[in-house]
Structures are given as C-alpha cells and as structure tokens.
Amino acid sequence: MLNSSVNEELVNVAGVKDGDLVLDIGPGTGSLTNVLIKAGASVIAIEKDPHMVVLVKERFGSTDQLMVLQEDVTKCHIRSRLSSFIESKNSTGHELKRAKVVANIPFNISTDVVKQLLPMGDIISDVVLLLQDEAALRLTDVSLRKTEHRPVNIFVNFYSDPEYKFKVERSNFFPQPNVDAAVVRFKLKLISDYPPVISIKSFFSMVNSAFNGKRKMLRRSLQHICSALEIEAALMNVGLPTTSRPEELTLDDFVKLHNEIAKV
Numbered sequence: 368m369l370n371s372s373v374n375e376e377l378v379n380v381a382g383v384k385d386g387d388l389v390l391d392i393g394p395g396t397g398s399l400t401n402v403l404i405k406a407g408a409s410v411i412a413i414e415k416d417p418h419m420v421v422l423v424k425e426r427f428g429s430t431d432q433l434m435v436l437q438e439d440v441t442k443c444h445i446r447s448r449l450s451s452f453i454e455s456k457n458s459t460g461h462e463l464k465r466a467k468v469v470a471n472i473p474f475n476i477s478t479d480v481v482k483q484l485l486p487m488g489d490i491i492s493d494v495v496l497l498l499q500d501e502a503a504l505r506l507t508d509v510s511l512r513k514t515e516h517r518p519v520n521i522f523v524n525f526y527s528d529p530e531y532k533f534k535v536e537r538s539n540f541f542p543q544p545n546v547d548a549a550v551v552r553f554k555l556k557l558i559s560d561y562p563p564v565i566s567i568k569s570f571f572s573m574v575n576s577a578f579n580g581k582r583k584m585l586r587r588s589l590q591h592i593c594s595a596l597e598i599e600a601a602l603m604n605v606g607l608p609t610t611s612r613p614e615e616l617t618l619d620d621f622v623k624l625h626n627e628i629a630k631v
C-alpha cells in the first residue's frame with residue numbers, strides 16, 4: 368500500500384478504539400496492523416506466508432497487543448480462536464464482547480472470507496474489508512437484480528447490513544493492479560435479528576436451488592422440494608405471481624416463500 372491514509376480510513380470506518388479486539392487477515396509487512404495497534408486494539412493476525420509471519424513478529428516484537436497465527440484463513444477455525452481470546456481477556460478483568468475484522472485481503476479469497484465471516488454475528492460486530500471494486504459493488508448493492516449476483520446478495524443481506532464506503536484507485540498500490548479497490552463495511556446482525564426462517568440450512572438450500580435453474584420459473588426449479596402446484600399455491604399465498612423467477616424476489620420474499628413451503 369503506497370498511501371498509508373487508506374489504512375487509517377479502514378480503521379476509522381471500523382470505529383476501532385482502545386481495547387477493541389481486531390482480526391487482521393493477511394498482515395503482510397504490517398502496515399495496517401501498525402495503525403490498528405496505534406489505535407489501541409488487541410490484534411489477532413492470521414498470515415499464511417511463513418516469511419511474512421517472521422517479518423511481522425519482528426516488527427512488533429515488543430508489544431503484547433499482537434498475536435500472529437501462521438494459518439490459511441480459509442481453513443482456520445476463527446470462531447474458536449476469537450472466543451478463547453475473548454474468554455482469556457475477560458478472565459483478567461476486561462469486558463470484551465464482539466471482535467471486529469479489518470483487513471486488506473487478496474482479492475482471490477474475498478468471497479470465501481465474506482462467506483466464512485458473515486454468519487459469525489454472535490462473536491464479530493463489524494467486518495471492514497478492502498475488496499476489488501467490482502466485488503465491493505456486487506456484494507453491497509441491494510438493488511442489483513442480475514441473476515448471477517442474487518444468491519450472494521441474499522446471503523449478505525441475511526447476515527449483515529452491507530455498506531460501500533469509498534473507492535480506492537489502483538494507483539494507491541504497488542505493484543499496481545489492473546483494477547480499482549473499495550472499502551466496504553458489513554455490520555453483522557445478531558442471531559436474534561436474522562430474518563425469521565424456520566431453518567437457515569433449508570432456507571439457503573432453497574435459495575441456491577432457485578438460482579441453479581437460472582432464469583427458470585420457481586415452479587420448475589423448486590420441483591424437487593414439492594410439486595409445481597404446491598409451489599404456485601405458496602407463491603400466491605405470499606402475494607407473488609405464480610410465474611415468478613428467482614431474480615424477481617427480495618430477501619423478504621424468499622423468507623416468506625420458504626416458510627410457506629415448509630408448511631406443505
């Protein structure tokens with residue numbers, strides 16, 4: 368990162384304050400980690416590259432605000448790492464509740480990381496990421512109604528309130544990538560604020576099946592769940608046309624439809 372103010376803005380967007388617990392994914396040489404530590408946070412950094420791990424440990428050797436884990440974040444058991452850290456801090460008189468995630472992650476793992484983190488609202492309050500601009504727009508724009516974008520939008524909006532914060536031009540990076548980046552914030556919902564579905568697992572299974580039959584009417588793509596007539600009846604009962612296609616439904620429509628089908 369050539370422009371260090373971008374790291375400061377990431378930390379500001381997350382509202383990091385003294386005593387917060389922050390997960391930094393891919394600390395690299397530690398430029399973002401440094402801003403987090405200066406803001407007074409306790410930082411858990413997960414870094415895959417052993418050389419970077421050595422580098423970042425050397426850079427912050429004298430601080431007890433940093434724990435570096437040499438792991439691949441997509442394979443890491445983040446929940447147990449965070450909860451055991453919170454428990455051990457709280458046993459020494461702290462009052463840590465939920466962690467924040469602030470990270471400048473490689474673009475190729477961003478969707479996996481978003482899918483991994485958003486369902487952890489019980490233990491994480493905010494996820495602030497620097498993403499490829501196109502991915503940032505796709506994940507946060509609730510008005511997008513393109514078939515290929517909708518399943519992930521249903522997922523993101525089920526678990527969080529997403530917000531596109533600002534664009535970061537490619538000239539801020541070295542080597543310069545051939546795409547721009549953007550900062551996004553996901554405010555994670557507590558479990559009690561999730562849309563009221565009868566079963567989260569079967570809800571997402573239905574959403575995914577609906578979109579697997581791209582541009583197909585739901586009465587056809589959901590036929591493995593129940594008959595076309597039953598799907599048509601469920602659509603009518605929730606106030607939707609019997610000819611509805613998945614890209615025409617909002618998150619709320621999917622929730623109502625799932626709960627209606629579950630009664631069958």
Ligand SMILES: C[S@@+](CC[C@H](N)C(=O)[O-])C[C@H]1O[C@@H](n2cnc3c(N)ncnc32)[C@H](O)[C@@H]1O
Nearest residue numbers: 393394395398399413414415416439440471473
């Ligand atoms: C774009 S650099 C970020 C550097 C740093 N955060 C900064 O602001 O200067 C990405 C870092 O993520 C690390 N990384 C890549 N894939 C990873 C993975 N699956 N798990 C953990 N770290 C990963 C890389 O080794 C690299 O250090």
